[in-house]
Amino acid sequence: MDQLQKVKEYYKECDESYQHWGGEEIYSMHHGFWGENTKTHIESMVNMNRVLAEKLKIKPGDKILDAGCGVGASAIWLAKNYDVEVTGITISELQCEKANTFAKKEGLSDRVTFYVRDFQNPDFKDESFNIVWILESLCHGEDKGKFTQEAYRLLKKKGRLIAAEYWLVRSYPKLNKLEKWLVDRWLSGWRLPNLWTAQEFKNYAEKTGLQNVGIIDITKNTSPSSKEIFKRGASGYLVNKYIKKRTPVQMAHVVGCIFQYLALKLGSWKYQIIYGEKI
Ligand SMILES: C[S@@+](CC[C@H](N)C(=O)[O-])C[C@H]1O[C@@H](n2cnc3c(N)ncnc32)[C@H](O)[C@@H]1O
Numbered sequence: 001m002d003q004l005q006k007v008k009e010y011y012k013e014c015d016e017s018y019q020h021w022g023g024e025e026i027y028s029m030h031h032g033f034w035g036e037n038t039k040t041h042i043e044s045m046v047n048m049n050r051v052l053a054e055k056l057k058i059k060p061g062d063k064i065l066d067a068g069c070g071v072g073a074s075a076i077w078l079a080k081n082y083d084v085e086v087t088g089i090t091i092s093e094l095q096c097e098k099a100n101t102f103a104k105k106e107g108l109s110d111r112v113t114f115y116v117r118d119f120q121n122p123d124f125k126d127e128s129f130n131i132v133w134i135l136e137s138l139c140h141g142e143d144k145g146k147f148t149q150e151a152y153r154l155l156k157k158k159g160r161l162i163a164a165e166y167w168l169v170r171s172y173p174k175l176n177k178l179e180k181w182l183v184d185r186w187l188s189g190w191r192l193p194n195l196w197t198a199q200e201f202k203n204y205a206e207k208t209g210l211q212n213v214g215i216i217d218i219t220k221n222t223s224p225s226s227k228e229i230f231k232r233g234a235s236g237y238l239v240n241k242y243i244k245k246r247t248p249v250q251m252a253h254v255v256g257c258i259f260q261y262l263a264l265k266l267g268s269w270k271y272q273i274i275y276g277e278k279i
Contacts, residue, residue: 003142003193004091004118010191011092013249021229022073026102029070030136030164031225031271033218044225049077051218052133052162055275058082062130065089065154067119067147068137072099072112078133079103079112087129089117091140120146127156134163142193145204152208155278161210163274164218166260167198175268182263189256198272210276219264222271226261233257 001009011018022028023042032044033051058064060083066075069088072095079086090096099114106112117123119134120143132151141147151161168175168183172194175183187195196204198215205213233254240246240254263269 003140003191006191007091007140008093010249010253011090012094013247014253015094017250017253018070021232022071024073026073026076026106027071028073030074031222031229033221034224035221041225041228045073046077048135048164048222049074052135052164052273053078053082055216055273056131056133056160056162058084058131060084063087063128063156064131064133065122065124065129065151067122067132067134067151068140069095069099069114070137071095072102072114074133074135075099075112075114076103076106076108079108080106084111086112087124088112088114089119089122090114091116091118120150122150122154124154126153127159129154130156130159132159132161134161134165136165138163138165139190139192139195144194144196144201148201148204148208148210152205152210152278157278159278161205161274161276161278163201165198165201165272165274166195166269167201167272168195168269169197169267171197171200179263179266179268182259182266183268186256186259186263189252189254189259195269198270198274201274202276205274205276209278211279213274213276216273216275217270218273219270223264226264226271229257230261233261 018029028045033047062084064086066088075086075088096114096116103112
């Protein structure tokens, strides 16, 4: 099975788990950003949208591509809070259908549209967008370099790219045996083919042509979410296996939930935002 098929299958089988995580009808599928005044899990996930949007200095009329949009939670939030047009792409037909239904229900179909496309080969015209937003989706990309080239091509002049992601602290071959063991279980459970370091991505983005590329470490703000993912995975493992009789894909997802946190505690990865501009 190729990587795109693996991701489709994963999100089909694990949809219920993500729905549970996102809590609300239009469920977010990302870590929360916990600031000093954040009180709830749902609030933390909305905060993540706000933090990225503020960094982007969104302007009225901006056209935004949400690459790897899930069921559209961030795209719909952006359209509700800013005078922008958002195009969301996901590789999952199920998510795309749900996202378009949610946009319609919110009365936003004129400004928010979703398509099934691969963000490594998105097939939009050059300079179609002011912003490319990718939130915990690049991790699934087999060819992260191809995504970066495409993002650059799709940006208009003065366009901005933002990528909020899990990044290894050292390139994979430089991890020690234990780190590799933990990271491998996390990656295969969540169907992530590889992870880069933030510096590897920054170097590639600069080679592609992006400028003013910066890395912001927000691991402290996201680690309460990583811990919560771990707690849900660890506490539900046996129930999922023997009582709920989850499928192998669903059980691997639970294992991924446990190992991402163990790898974080060992210091093997960080949650970082990368921002760059097309001048
Ligand atoms: C963890 S979810 C994040 C969703 C959304 N950004 C959010 O925060 O709610 C990862 C998303 O990336 C999408 N994805 C993974 N590989 C993709 C690809 N090659 N092209 C487009 N979407 C992809 C998945 O379908 C899913 O929607």
